[in-house]
Amino acid sequence: MDTFIKSEEMHQATLQALQDRGVGLLDIAQITLFLQSKYVPGLTIETCLENVEQVLEKREVQNAILTGVALDVMAEQHALPQPLQHIIETDESLYGVDEILALSILNIYGSIGYTNYGYVDKLKYGILDWLNDKKNGTHTFMDDLAGAVAAAAASRLAHRYRSLQEQEQELNE
Amino acid sequence: MDTFIKSEEMHQATLQALQDRGVGLLDIAQITLFLQSKYVPGLTIETCLENVEQVLEKREVQNAILTGVALDVMAEQHALPQPLQHIIETDESLYGVDEILALSILNIYGSIGYTNYGYVDKLKYGILDWLNDKKNGTHTFMDDLAGAVAAAAASRLAHRYRSLQEQEQELNE
């Protein structure tokens, strides 16, 4: 019989990985707030945090984070074979597997999150700036993953906000 | 203020588009059953149908179907500009926008559905065979969309089945 990792174990391992790598859920939620506050009047950090937490419940998101973090950590420990070790350690500019894993997170909530992810990644908004400073460790994957979770939470929020608007509109009809 | 299409209107338009183009939800569910029956013991067509219906509730799926069907229909009516008219009318082999829309459906349920989609598309399983027969109309987009919805429903099923297995395992512990 096929054995498998339980959902709760995957979830806890993901939260632990983020914490171990210095990324708080609140740091991600701040990015979501930055992205979505002008579209959702009165948006609070609590609502953003709640959406970030929901994104982290998704199996695909957990798979991407656990894989990317493992590669970052092994690069820090010089445990990867060459030339991959050098590529990930230096966040080589032609290496795009980090962006690919980020996309697999965004896709769960549709394509509307692509541009938000690209935007905060380029701006190095909030925690993304800290992650890009090499003296804080190797975060070749983590900066893209954190940005993608924030953008995915923004997409989730956009869908939820629309539902709310619809309900209000119906009440007024 | 921004006006928008209500969820229920999007949903109904999607169901109507499938029906108008000769694709029953049961036809799609048959493909899902074919894909998933060996992995889920005792899987019924009713359960597959239920999962197909849930997939069709997703906004991204509705967007892809409404866009692809519009292009198929306009190609049938010779209403597209050249050379696009010729490309879609003949299902030109180097045209891949249909596969791109299919992928946007699959992505909502993660990457595990990619191979299932490719498999049934190549086999021309069930309704996909009918859709590929040019004398039944122009279905350049529809065959990929139907296959993608079936594969997405299979992915959804796989996730749900795992949750069920987890619950059973917990009961036995």
Place this chain on the structure above:
Amino acid sequence: MDTFIKSEEMHQATLQALQDRGVGLLDIAQITLFLQSKYVPGLTIETCLENVEQVLEKREVQNAILTGVALDVMAEQHALPQPLQHIIETDESLYGVDEILALSILNIYGSIGYTNYGYVDKLKYGILDWLNDKKNGTHTFMDDLAGAVAAAAASRLAHRYRSLQEQEQELNE
């Protein structure tokens, strides 16, 4: 026998579509210059233009542009079925098929272009600002396509610049 559209016809139709919709190749090249000038010392607009032109030679890029422009034009002519007409006409915020077509352009040059695309799309840089002004017509697809071509040209440039660096390094060894 299978008939098909010749490469040169596809290419000319794509250039015509861009011109008809008010997008000059130089407008796109300006975005590429903005994105890449800090990474490539001495980068000129001529080199950017050359890379934009090469991107437009790719069949997948042509397919995406011809399809997206056809949808924009038909939306302007009110020729699309509802609710798709309303969605594209208003550039509805939950509609992501435009981003999906953009991604299919970026993918040809790898994932390193994702963030550049997202960045210029959000900034509404150069011609993208004009395209986003509703009084200049319906450009729901075109703004994403133009941004994607610019970002793809930036990726192409990054790959070429690396090759050049390698050759120089070899000369100095």
Place this chain on the structure above:
Amino acid sequence: MDTFIKSEEMHQATLQALQDRGVGLLDIAQITLFLQSKYVPGLTIETCLENVEQVLEKREVQNAILTGVALDVMAEQHALPQPLQHIIETDESLYGVDEILALSILNIYGSIGYTNYGYVDKLKYGILDWLNDKKNGTHTFMDDLAGAVAAAAASRLAHRYRSLQEQEQELNE
């Protein structure tokens, strides 16, 4: 100054990784032949091999292969952190990062390769069958990567064959 891995070093490392993991270029070319022989009259294994070799020259393809193989090898050596170790070791059915890396290979040659990849992956054609037998080692990533390279080579071939047809057509005009 930014140091980087030279193209030739990336290329050699990729060929070495395939060889070390028991995958010959001819094995991959056999899959391409299987996929494309009915569309290209007189197609030889030599032509398929040549296209496989060209695909392996692409940086994105090299990045995907080197990353996936590193994860497979470390899983064999029990060097990955839990729960990722268990997931990759058992090729867990809800893990889709292997399919995501495969897609990044396919995308370089456009979306027309998606269905070919899914088809051979499901059929476990040729070397893919050997790679799926757990007693031959952990090949969670390698089977998807090999199938994707084969399908990408088929897409490349389809584009080249079209160019050839165009040239012949012009001669006859």
